[in-house]
Amino acid sequence: MYYSVEDAVFSRKAGYTKRLDERIELTSKVNIKMANSARVISTFSTNISFGGFFVALTDNFPELGDIVEFKLMFSSLESLEGKGKIVWVRKEAKVGEQAGCGIQFTEGREKYVQFLVPIINETRTRQIESASFKVEDVNDILAQSVRAAKEKISKTVTEIYLLPQEEKIPILCRSPQMLSVFSLLIYEIVHPMREIKGSNCMIAIKTKSKKIVDIIFTCMPPGASLFVEALIEEKIQPILDMHKAKINCEFNSISSTIIISLERV
Numbered sequence: 001m002y003y004s005v006e007d008a009v010f011s012r013k014a015g016y017t018k019r020l021d022e023r024i025e026l027t028s029k030v031n032i033k034m035a036n037s038a039r040v041i042s043t044f045s046t047n048i049s050f051g052g053f054f055v056a057l058t059d060n061f062p063e064l065g066d067i068v069e070f071k072l073m074f075s076s077l078e079s080l081e082g083k084g085k086i087v088w089v090r091k092e093a094k095v096g097e098q099a100g101c102g103i104q105f106t107e108g109r110e111k112y113v114q115f116l117v118p119i120i121n122e123t124r125t126r127q128i129e130s131a132s133f134k135v136e137d138v139n140d141i142l143a144q145s146v147r148a149a150k151e152k153i154s155k156t157v158t159e160i161y162l163l164p165q166e167e168k169i170p171i172l173c174r175s176p177q178m179l180s181v182f183s184l185l186i187y188e189i190v191h192p193m194r195e196i197k198g199s200n201c202m203i204a205i206k207t208k209s210k211k212i213v214d215i216i217f218t219c220m221p222p223g224a225s226l227f228v229e230a231l232i233e234e235k236i237q238p239i240l241d242m243h244k245a246k247i248n249c250e251f252n253s254i255s256s257t258i259i260i261s262l263e264r265v
Contacts, residue, residue, distance in 0.1 A: 023047040023048060023049040023053075023054070024047060024048065024049070024120055024123055024124060024127070025046065025047050025123075025127070026045075026046070026047060026048050026074075026119070026120075026123050027044060027045070027046050028044065028045050028048070028072050028073055028074045029042070029043075029044055029045075029072075029073040030042075030043055030044060030045045030053075030055055030070055030071065030072050030073065031070065031071045031073075032055060032068050032069070032070050033068060033069040033070070034060070034062055034066065034068055035062070035066045035067050035068060039060075041057070041060060043055055043056050043057060043100075044056055045072060046098065048072075048116070048120070050109070050112060050113045050116055050120070051104060051105060051109070052084060052087070052102060052103050052104040052105050053072065053084075053102075053103055054098075054100055054101075054102055054103075055070075055100050055101055055102075055103055056098045056099070056100040057099055057100045057101060058099060061089050061091050061101065062086045062089065062101060063086065063089075064086055064087070064088070064089060065085065065086060066085070066086045067083055067084070067085055067086075067106070068083065068084055068085075068086065068103065069081075069082075069083055070082060070083070070084055070103065074119055078119065080112070080115050080116070082105060082106070082107055082111070082112065083106050083107055084103035084104055084105055084106055085103065085104045085106055086101050086102070086103060086104075087102045087103070087104045088101060088102040089101045089102075132174055133172050133173060133174055134172070134173070134174075134175065135170050135171070135172055135265050136170070136171060136172075136173055136175045136178070137168045137169060137170060138165075138169040138170075138171055138205055138213060138215065138262070138264075139164040139165060139168065139169060139205065141173075141175055141178050141179055141182065142162055142164070142182055142203060142205070142215065143162060143164065144179055144183075145179055145182030145183040145186060146160055146162050146183075146186065146203065148179065148183040149182075149183045149186035149187045149190065152183070152187050153187060153190060153191055153194055155194075156190070156194035156195070157194065157195055157196070157197055157199070158190050158193055158194050158195075158196065158199040158200060158201060158223075159199070159200040159201070160186065160190060160200070160201045160203070161200060161201070161202050161203065162203045163202065163203065163204045163205065164205065165205050165207075169205060169207070169213050169264060170264060170265040171213070171262050171263065171264050171265060172243075172263070172265050173243055173262075174242075174243075177239045177242075177243075178239070178243070180235075180239070181236050181239055181240065181260070182215070182260075184231060184235065184236065185217055185228075185231075185236070185258055185260075186201065186203070186217065188224065188225050188227060188228045188231055189201060189217060189219045189223050189224045189225070189228060189256050189258065190219060190223055191223070191225060192223045192224070192225050193219065193221060193222075193223035196221065196223075199219070199220065199221060199223065200219070200220060201217065201218070201219045201223070202216075202217075202218045202219075202220075203215070203216070203217055203218075204216045204218070207264075208261065210264075211263055211264060212261055212262070212263060212264065213261070213262050213264045214259050214260070214261050214262075215259070215260045215261075215262065216257065216258075216259050217256075217257065217258040217259075217260075218255055218256070218257045219255060219256040219257075220254065220255045221254070221255070222251055222252065222253065222254065222255055222256040223256055224249075224251050224256040224258075228249075228258075229249075232247060232249070240260065243262065243263075244263055245260055245261060245262045245263070246260070246261045247259070247260050247261075248261075
């Protein structure tokens with residue numbers, strides 16, 4: 001049963017060669033109770049696998065083969081208790097390696113696999129997503145977004161102006177996603193007024209602070225469609241949450257304004 005569950009996370013059919021003790025980087029609190037001792041050591045683990053985990057220590061090192069009781073705390077609601085065997089000890093820290101020991105799960109592997117599958121799966125997904133983030137220039141992404149929105153709207157009398165900054169504004173992002181966010185917003189706020197003479201959409205970049213940059217979309221007369229709020233909730237907000245970005249909207253009788261605040265590098 002648990003091998004089937006493992007395959008859901010690490011597909012053998014995809015040609016992926018997996019060691020049973022392959023570890024992922026995951027920091028969690030841990031309490032350890034050594035054999036023949038009432039003392040509980042509170043420390044942390046920096047990686048884990050379906051077979052065991054690493055515990056950081058500075059003293060009171062156990063001996064190889066010792067059996068310990070542990071409680072791994074991944075969050076206030078998720079914890080894993082059990083027993084483990086000390087399979088290796090590193091008493092001196094090295095470059096890139098902390099002092100500590102490796103603990104191998106005992107009492108049956110199935111118990112730990114079933115508990116760890118969703119945690120390891122979610123952690124791997126976050127790591128893959130984070131790895132695809134790159135430093136991009138906001139000016140470039142907005143310029144591409146304007147072109148994409150214009151192509152989608154096709155014929156329109158509404159003028160779309162982009163006021164780029166002379167300097168590069170670097171942000172850490174997944175550029176295809178941010179391109180999608182900007183182009184969708186431009187389309188939704190411009191489309192309803194696309195045939196109104198004198199209408200315009202102004203896109204400005206404002207450095208709010210050393211760490212935050214605002215992307216301001218302003219349309220006159222107000223042109224936000226009835227679907228813009230649903231669009232933000234369903235498609236845009238999840239992407240912005242991933243990028244630690246915020247969005248504010250103001251729709252009135254004079255204009256439609258949407259502001260996206262991004263962290264700059």
